[in-house]
Structures are given as C-alpha cells and as structure tokens.
Amino acid sequence: MKEYFEFQNKTKILAGKKALENLPSEFDNFRVKRPIILTDRGVNKAGLVDKVIKACGGADVIFPAIIDDIPQDSSTEEVNKIAEIYNEKKCDGIIAIGGGSVIDTAKGVNILVSEKGKDLKEFAGAERLKRPLRPLFVIPTTAGTGSEVTAVAVIKDDKSATKMLFTSRYLMPDVAVIDPRMTITLPAYITALTAMDALTHAIEAYTCLQKNLFSDVYAWKAIELISKNIVELVKNGKDKERRLEMAIAATMAGVAFSNSMVGLVHSLGHAAGAVAKIPHGVAMNIFLPHVLKFNYEEIKEELKELLLPLAGEEIYVKTEEKERARKFIEKIEELQERLNELIKLPKTLKEAGVKEEQLEEIAEKAINDGSLTLNPKDVTKEEALRILMKAYE
C-alpha cells in the first residue's frame, strides 16, 4: 500500500453520440466568445472542422480564425505564430481539433497567450506556470495520445532542435469532447498505432512506481476496452460503437498516465523517435513486450491482475495463477502478431527502418529520458542496449 499519492483530473469530459452538440453550453460555462480553432490540414480536409462548427449552431460565439496548417511536430515557431494571431484577433479561448501535435501546439499557445510571454522556453520544464490558463477545449481525432486530459506538452525548440517538455497541472484542458464522428475516418494503420500507444499508457500507468488506486481503475478499464476493440476496429473502422469505446479508452489511459506517469517503454520510444524518427505508436508497439519481460520480476503481480481485462474472464480463469503474468505478455505478443498480419504494423526495429548503428545512440538517449525515473527497475546503458538488440530483429 502506498502511503501517500495524488490524483487529479480537472478536465470535463463530454462523451458519446452528439457530444459535439454540447460544446455551446461549455462555451457559456467558460464565458468564451471568441475561440480560435487549431487543427491540421488532414483533419480540416476530412470535414471534421465543419462538423464541429455545424454542431455549435446557435451558439453566441464567433470563431475569428481557423488555423489548419499545424505540422506533425509541434514547434516553437508555430506556437509563436499562432499566439500572435490569437492576440491580434482578440481570441479568448482555444479549440484544438486533432491528434497529439495539434493538442500540444494548443497547449503551447495557451501558455504564451495566458502568461503574456514572448518566449516559450521560459516556461519549459516542470511546474513553471503560476496561474490558470485560458479555456482550452480539446476534440481529439485520434484515439491514442490522451493529451486531451494530460498535464503535459512536448514542443520542439526550432533553434536547438530539441524537444522541450512542459508539465503543469494548468496544462490540463478544460473540456474534452469524445465524439465517435471524430475518429470514424481514421485509417486502419493509424487506428492500430494510436491504440497501441493508449494501451502502453494504461499498462505502464498500472505497473510503474507512481501507480495508485484511482489511476488503476482508469488503466484497468482502458485495457479492457482497447483489447476488446482494437482488432475489430482495424478490420472495420466504420463501427461507431467501437470507435466511441476506443476513444473513451484512450482518454481513460490518458487520465491514468497523467497521474501515475509512464516508464521504460516510453523512454525507449522517445529516444527511438528522436534518433530514428520512428512514429511514437510504432515504437510503443515494438518495445512493449520487451520491456514487460525486462521489468518482469518487479511487475508480475500487476501483470497477473491485468490478464483479466486484457484477455477476458474465460482465459483468466483457465490460466493458472502463477502462469498469468507470462500469459499476459503472450497475449500482447499475439496482438502484435495479429496487427502485423493485418496491416503490417512493424514489430521489430528493423522493420520500422531503424539502422543497427543507431541503437547505441538510442540507448544513450533513453537512459537520460525523464520517464525512466518511475520505471520499477533501474536501467543501465548496457541493459537498454540489450533490450534494443532484442527488439531489433
């Protein structure tokens, strides 16, 4: 039993059919009259922004600007540019419609416009924000990052080309809208990789050092919903019911890891992303079973429990108690296999295009990644390299 822990989720969640239609009453609640809309080209082209605007019919709001050219990687240059438009157009809130990069960009913009700052770097790091920010409404269009409920943002500094991490409870969005219409057009590949990202959030939240009883509940249910829906959704993306469950699961996983943080899978993933540019979800998918094996002794009790939400009652009961943790990892590997068959989601670093000579650098970066702090087991560079070698082929 942990002696003391904290748990917070201030984000109001509107979820379900026609969730978007309730946005106007949230604008009223937060007295927002001129929100800026941030999104990316793909989302806008898919007609999702129009859907949001249409759903808000009758609201007393004017959208003074719609910014739809946010790139894949949130960057300081982009944030500065948008903050200027925000101020010039006298906006009083932010609506982010998109995936992780749009949401993180929105968080960065929110820091600048609320703190009336000029340079985002001043606020980088942990708990540098001193007061609540402007209202932020997030409408995720992928079911993965959980950024719609987290207190974190990652933004690239254009000058030094490094990624800056921002953590503060004030970064938590005010409202997250989970509407199945927003993820229905997501391609199978992206569906799979974002789902694996969410699954990793939930598993790490449940197994790493800062876990607590509240985050456990969110993680548990998230694992159950992801496991239940991931393969079916990859096969048939039009299933609204499953889309909604998956989106909710991703948000739940977000709540869980925002409070109990993540571990080694993420350290390796961040490093591999930085060195070899492999997408975050792909990295999560590759590293997850290897890290579970590495951490095995420390987390086997948790894994035993998690077999139930992951594999369902029948398998759980049929599996002998001492075998359950192994079974859990097996099931994850099965899932990896299945996704590889269905849509060629890489399960090794080699398949993902990483070169062998990059492993050293990835290992070096990984052991300096902040998320390692809460991994249940300490990691040396040699150990990290060994995991990477295993994950390579």
Next chain:
Amino acid sequence: MTSPRLILGSHNKLLEIDLTKKAFTTVSISNEERKLYLGGKGLAIYYLYKKMDLSCDPLGEDNIIAIFGGVMVGTGAPNSSRFAAVTKSPLTGLIVSSSCGGSFAFFLKSVGYDGVIIKGQAKEPTYLSITENGVSFNSASKIWGKDIFETQELLEAKNKGNLVIGPAGENRVLYANVASGHRFFGRGGIGAVFGAKNLKAIVVEKGSFRIKPKKEKKYMKIKRKAIKYINRNEYTSDLYRNYGTNAGFRICNEKKILPVRNFTKGMSEKASELYGERLKSEFYKKYSSCRNCAILCGHKGMFNGKLIQAPEYETTSLFGSNLEIYDAEKIAEWNEICSRLGLDTISISVTLAYAIEANEKNLFSFPLKFGSPEGVSEILYDIAYRKGIGEELALGTKRLAEKYGGKGFAMNIKGLEFSGYDPRGCWGQGLSYSVANRGACHLSASLFTLEAFFNFLKGESKRAKAQFVYYMENLFSAINSLQLCIFTSYAFMLEAPIAKYPPKIFLKIFISYFPRITQKVLDISIYSKLFETVTGIKQSSRDFLKAGERIHILERYMNTLIGVSRIDDTLPERFLNEGRESDKKKKVVPLEEMQEKYYKIRGYSRNGVPTAKVMKKLGIEEGFQPKPKRIKERIVSLVFTILGRAMKTLSTIDSNIKQEIRSWPTNFKILFNVDNYETSLGLLKNKKGVLNPQKIPEKQADLVITFRTIDAAFELMTAQKGIHHAYASNAIKVKGDTQIAMSLIRCLNITETYLFPRIIAKRIMRKIPTINLMKRYIVRIYLYLFSIPFNI
C-alpha cells in the same frame, strides 16, 4: 510662435502616452478608419477594441484612457468643442464613454493632435504638459490633494486646455469625474482611472495649428444653416437657452416622470421651487456654457451671495426632488462642492437616496433623511476622502445593495446610477435605460425627449419604442463621434423642412405608426454634410447613421466580451413591479416585449450578443459563426404549440392531470425553453386550474425546464427519446421546485400517451399510464381535430 500651420480637413494624428515608461509617440489614423468610426467616441472605442485587454482591471496598469476629439474641433462650427473619453469603468466594469464640452480638445488640436491615449501607470503623482514639441512628465506632488478649481488655478490653466481630477479621483471614488474648465467627463468614474494611474492633470499649451475645412465654401453654408436652425428651435433658442436643462423640470413633473423620493413618486407639489423658470428669475445671472456653444444652456447664478455654476437638471432633480429637498441654494452649494471634489452628481445623489431608504428599511445604518438637507455637505467630503461611512458610499449603489440588500431600490443598471427620468411614465426611456451600453444612462437614446418633451410618442405605450431606441442610439453615437453636442439634434432634426412644415399631428402619426419610414425621411443631413465638407471624405446621411450603428454595436460587443448578456439588460424591480402613488392605474414598465423587438432590430442573439452577421454587415470584422439550426427550431416550436394546446384541453378533461395540477399553486408559471434559441413554451395554471399556454419571460417563471441543445429538444419533441433519457444524458436543466417538476413529467407522459400511438409511447416511457382504450381514442381524435388546430 511660428506662423500658423494649416491642417486641411482632419489631421488624423493621435498622441500615445505611456505613463509607466514616461514615453510618447504619434499614431496615425487612416481615412478608412475615419470614415467608419468618424472620431470622438467612435474612434476611441475602435482604438480600445484593437489595443486594450478587455479583461484588464479598470484601476490597474493595463487600462487605457482614450480621449479623442472629432473633426469639428477647431472649425468654429456651433457646439463643436466637444470631445470624448473612453475607458473601462471601475464603477460598471464595462466600457464607459463620456462627452465633455471643455476646451481641452481645442487646445490639443492647436498642437496638432486629434486625441491622446493614456497607457500605463505613473509611479508618483504626475501631471502632463503637452506642447507642439511633445509631452513633459511633471511631478504633481504640489497639487495632489488640491481640489479641482485650486488645481486649475495653480496650473494657470485658464487659458490652456486642461483635464483635472479632484480628491475623489485621487482616492479612487468609483464615480469620480474629470474636469475640463467647468465642464466634466461626468459618468462612470473616469476620474478614478486617472487617480489609479497617478495622473492628476493634463495641460495643453496653445499651439499654432489651425483647421481649414476641405470644402470651405460649402462648409460655411452648412454652418450658417446650423446656426439658423439652433436660433429658431424652441428648445435650443428658448427653453434651454433661458432656463438651462432645468427647463425639463416642469415638463418632467407635469408628465409624471420626475424622480421623487428615490423614484417612488413621479411628481411633487413642491417641484415648482426647482423649475427652470424660477431658477432663471431668481438666480441665473449669465451664460456659462461649453466652448463654441450656440445653444447656451449652461448658466452661472448668484446662490447664497456667490456667483457659481448653476446645477443642471440631473443634479437639481436627483439632489432635489429625489431626496425631497426643494432648496435651490442648497443644491447649488452641493453641486459646487461636487465640482470641486470631482464627484459625479448623478451617481452620488442616487447613492444617497439608496442609503436613506436602506436605513428606513433597517438594512443599513445611515444618518441622513429624506426631506432634510442636514449632513449632505459633510457626507460629500467623507465620500471624496473616503472617511467613515464615505468609504462604502464611494462604491456606488450596486455594490452597497450587494452587501446590504435592497437591490430592488438600488437605482442602477449594470452598476451605473439612474438619471432623472422615471421610466414608468416613459416606457421607451425604460427600454433605452435597460439596453444602454454604459448602464442607466439617459443620453444613450434620450427617448424621454420624444415621449415627454416633444410628445411624438405616447409615454405609456410600447408602440415604436424599440425602433426609436435603435434609431436614436445610432444617431447619438454618431453625433458623439462627429462630434457635436447632442442637443443640436433637436434643432437640426426638427427645424429641417420635412419635420417643421407638416402639421405636428402628421409627424406624430408617422413616428408612431410608420417608424422605419419616418426614420428614412427625417433629415439629419447637416451632420453628414459637416463631416463631408470638413474632411472631404464622402458621407451620406445613411453612412452617418450606419457609422453610429457600427460604433454602438462595437461598444456592445466589447461589453458582451467582458460579460454583459441579456440578464443585465433590465430595470430595478421598482420599475418593473411597483406602481407609483401618483398613478391611478399603478403602471409599470413592460420591458420584456419591447426588448425582444429591440434585440431583433439590433441583430442581437437571444442572449443579447451582436451576431457575426451584423458585425460583418457593418464592416466591423469578419468571423465564422455557426448557423442556428432553424429547421430543428421550427419543428420544436411546432411541437411546443401542439403540446401546449393538448395540455390545455387535457387539464380540463383528464382526471389524472387535473389531480396533478391541483397540487400546484395558482398562477404557477412553467417555462420550457432551449439554450441559445428563441423558441419556448410557457404554461400558466389559471384560477380555474386550467393550464394555459402563453408567453412567459424566463425571469417570471416559477419552474424552468431548459434543453441544453436544440438537438436534444428535437429528439425529445419528435419522440425519439423519453424525458428520463434526456435527463440522464444531461440534456435538460431544471430550475425550480423538483416536486412540481416530477408532477409535470407525469402530466407530460399522460399527454404523450394521448398524442402518440402505443408503439412510440412504449419507446419513450418507462411505464405507460393506464388509460381506457376507448377514452384514449376519443380524446386523441378530439385533440387532433379540434384542440390542436383550433386551440379549443
């Protein structure tokens, strides 16, 4: 001084002063901005919209004061010295604009500027000197604490342009004013904003710039016409010139719109003591008006052996009849004290009236009494210096009533105290007060002039009021931006042939019954022609009015961004519920209906926010706005009607419904509505126990059931969802007695059982009320054939 420098047309230069940095710079205005926002109030509002953080603390460093003259300043046209100040008011928290007739703008133009913008906050008490060479920041340590007249003397400001605050402004009394000579920016506490910026005064030396109108010949012609009209209009050339604004005292008393005893009576038998006619014969000695004035409504008089400025109507009525003190010399003395200390006579006197009544009602301990002048002078000093009880009175009626109660007789709207016209005798003025941008202001549309002074509109009638509030607001906003004195409108509008020569009864009928047509033919071209001939920028009367509309809407929009919405557009309970002793019929102001019409004309949403459509039409700005879902709204509206009529019938024939309704109080009012949409269903339980569908304003409803979205209302009303589903998915909000709400839901279920086939009823109800099959069919047929189509 070098030879005069000529400004051809308008100069389009502003002086931006930063008190924090002790720096200044020049800002230019484009001709486009000039055409859209004219000058004065309009440009100042536009400037603040662009540059100010609207969420700033009015008494903080980020508030900005924009003091702009118009293009008429310095041209010598009649009543052309006026200039405007716009800032965020500490009294209301909203945008306040104020107009002043001193000579500041005239001097400012002579050094080459149309206006000054004051930003930041000085560390030490400061006064500014402006010359052609720029601005100097001087220590005000020697004048800080001095009253307004002393300060003007010490700064040798008599032949300079000046703006000065008194102790009230220094001490941040929320309704402190700013003086320019003996004229003031009276309302909304601009003096406190000066004080908070540590700015005691601004002086402008005479410079060498001189204005030459672009089309001088035509300008001279228009100017002559303007003077001619002023000199022959009854109000401008006789009543106001002779008796000052106190000419209104007799009229207001006769029309029963005089504020008496904190607005409890509309008239008084002693009122003649304060009639302008009496003040003229006993006290007035000479004119003392604004610079360049052709009307001459301001007077100096001999009161208590001293030649001092005579009080204006608002002061005489609100210090006088409203406190039941009919002593002109006392009132003149208090007016003089307020002028020295820098207190707005309207807000202060209305605050005193509140405090006296609150004391009578044992809410607040206060030594003053209605009808007694004792202690008034002393309390004015206490307020200005924030001593003792003055500390709290310095905050105005709204804050006092929030703390001590008595909101119903705290005579303010949005925090600004009422001026001297009781709206129960002039309903259009009531509407105007409720929607005026700066609060309970009589100068936003001055409907009382049409209702009581000129008798064009019947006071106690709703007819044409919304249209004329709209029109006059646009006109006055434009005049205040041109900028001339709004009193000129009496002459310019009414002396133009179209209004002067037809018999008055014609005009009256047209104004009342064809307001929009009348507004199109009324001739206000003097204003637009003055603008055009001075600036050379083309402008029609229509352009001029549209500029006024643009300015008014932008100001409103800024206020809605700060937080104003429909609930703030109201009148104190006293005017909405209490009849007066002076009325036999005990009339109150029927605000709701007039307001609804006004919103539509203005292009406001249901919540009172200007829509993107109207903003775009006026060229304020473009933005995306989601379109209202009109089809769903119509269908919901239709079902509301059906439901209302069905429930009315059923409440007389169905025993279960009758039983339910029996437990509700008589006159119980139920309202179904939808957030952000107009459609609603009101049901009133009448004395016979019948539910009558009718319009019910939200404020008056006992039980309000609100759908959060039109989509949810649509689903429920088209029987796709039951009321318990709607409740479970947070789609409805209930305000009021939950027991009656439960009873109402049972009634709705019974009604729906009659209306819908079983198969639908089953889907939307957890349990269908048992009704005999025969009865169900007979009643259903009756409902669909008679009740619903014919409302029987």
